[in-house]
Amino acid sequence: MSLGDTLFTIVTFLILVIAVGKVAWKPVAKMMADRQQKISGDLDYAEKSRKDAEELADKRREELQHSHADAVKIVNRAKENGEKQRQQLLDAANTEVATLKKNAQEDIDQARKDALADAKNDVANLSLTIAQKLIGKELNATDQKDLIDDYIKRLGDANGSH
């Protein structure tokens, strides 16, 4: 048998394996491993980014909800304030109106009283003057009073009331 062929084949094949390993296998296998590592790293990174984005979105949503609630609160407070202010103004106006009414009433009463008193005096003076004119003598007030009282007394007697 051709033992030489066996030897030759084995040596050639061995050299081929070594050469292929050195020239192609190692660099390509390394590249494949690098790629695998890179892909898994990229996937991890993408996963992390996705999580971050989700968290951020959640935060934003929560903030939005908060601001919504805040807005509602602010509007409510403004409404309340407005209502309160309206009530205050109304109360103040009512009070003022009442005070004014009361003052006016008092003024009117005073004026009526004054007018009545004035009228009384005037009537007294007038009647005195008329009486003076009629009697033709000067009557002073005390005399007149006596006179009037006397007249009234007599009037009573005449009626026989005693």
Add this chain to the structure above:
Amino acid sequence: MNEKYPQFTFYGLDFNLTNDLGVLVSAILVFLLVFWLSRNLKMRPGGKQNVLEWIMDFTNGIVKSAIPGSERYTFNLFAFTLFLFIFIANQLGLFIELDIGKDTWFRSPTASPVITMTLALAVLVLSHYFGVVFRGFKGYLKGYASPLPLLLPINLLEEFTNFITLSLRLYGNIFAGEVLVLLIRQWAFSGGAINFVSATVAEIAWQGFSVFIGSIQAYVFVTLGMVYTSNKVLPE
């Protein structure tokens, strides 16, 4: 193919130059192919690199299906080179056949039983070697008496049948293919235009089919080699 080859004796070793030439050309072609495919490697692989990585994944898959454990990384490069070498060697003789005078100077090296036996021997010797490496000498010896000590003779016999079937299957397929290629060629030149045309069509069909056979045989050789290796390397 005249069954006569240029012989050459050197220090008492017989060399069949046809075989040696075929082996050398196959090895050089494999190297050039892989060298060309592996130029300009990139993180994002382009056309050539994709082809190379696909072949690597393919042979890695063959190894992995036989040896699922981490031991398989030892055999990846070997399986890759073996597959490409046998594949190219199988195809060579389909297209190039060189006869000078009475001697055949060039044909598929795998059409010679010596070459296929050498390759099978390389695979089996490696399987025994790594059986000792991975399981220890005791574990390796125990493998012969498993699953029953009674089966020791059968296990020993199996080593030889493995060797014979692995090498002769490849040899038989490729040799038969080449014989048929030559027979169809003789038919083509047996006279008459009809013979020539129909033989040409038949030759094309047979060559196409032989490409398929050569690919399958390369795959089968590597797969079975890895299965025999896994029997030695993996603990029972």
